[in-house]
Amino acid sequence: MTMKLLSQHSGPADNNFMINGRSPGSVAEALRIQDELRPLVDLVGPGPTAPATAAGLDVAYAESGDRLAAAVTVLDATTLAVVDEAVSVGRPAFAYVPGLFAFRELPALLDALDRLTVRPDLLVCDGHGLAHPRRFGLACHLGVVTGLPSIGVGKTPLVGQWDEPGPRRGASTPLRDGGEVVGRVLRTRDGVKPVFVSVGHRMSLDNAVDRVLALTPRYRLPETTRTADRLCRAALAARPR
């Protein structure tokens, strides 16, 4: 039983997704919030090895850039069938600033999460977790705020250096930044460009890599991300202008 839910939110004012219940009003404030929340990240995990469900989260923007749709899809982790989904249409809550990306999409994503009827066992985010300049990317932020285990899967790097992984699915190399391993560069399919996997919250890196591979039976990106991507794009198309 797939539940489709659509909501409208007016912007940052009605979203309590951080310590004081509103979006930051400046870069300085956003940085301060990251500093406050970062210690709350659970780096021990190791997280669920056999989650019943896994959620994909993604956001699509209108060409004007003044409107967005955030989607969450919950998949049966074994069959990869969608068992629940929700969308929220709204406004970007913050300017796009690399390193502060989460503040832009978090309100809408949390709004969508609130509308799910199923509480997922794992969040798979389209963006980095610990592979972030201050070790607090979108996946960490989402994990801390929801309390759910989370993984970051980025399509392009934000920080770090790495060696090219082998050409076959499953090959991976460490992603290093500032003398520490912050993620893994993972080949999810034979011969395709690798993705950047990092821990978000309540997960070990090894488990995160395993979960991503389990969610990637056919394409470069996890099925969770693909279903969420289609959903938010459809939501925008359904409400043009």
Added chain:
DNA sequence: GCGACAG
């Protein structure tokens, strides 16, 4: 000072 820079 000059680039790089998730989505």
Added chain:
DNA sequence: ATCTTGTCGC
């Protein structure tokens, strides 16, 4: 993120 034309390959 989104725009954008063709091209290569299954």
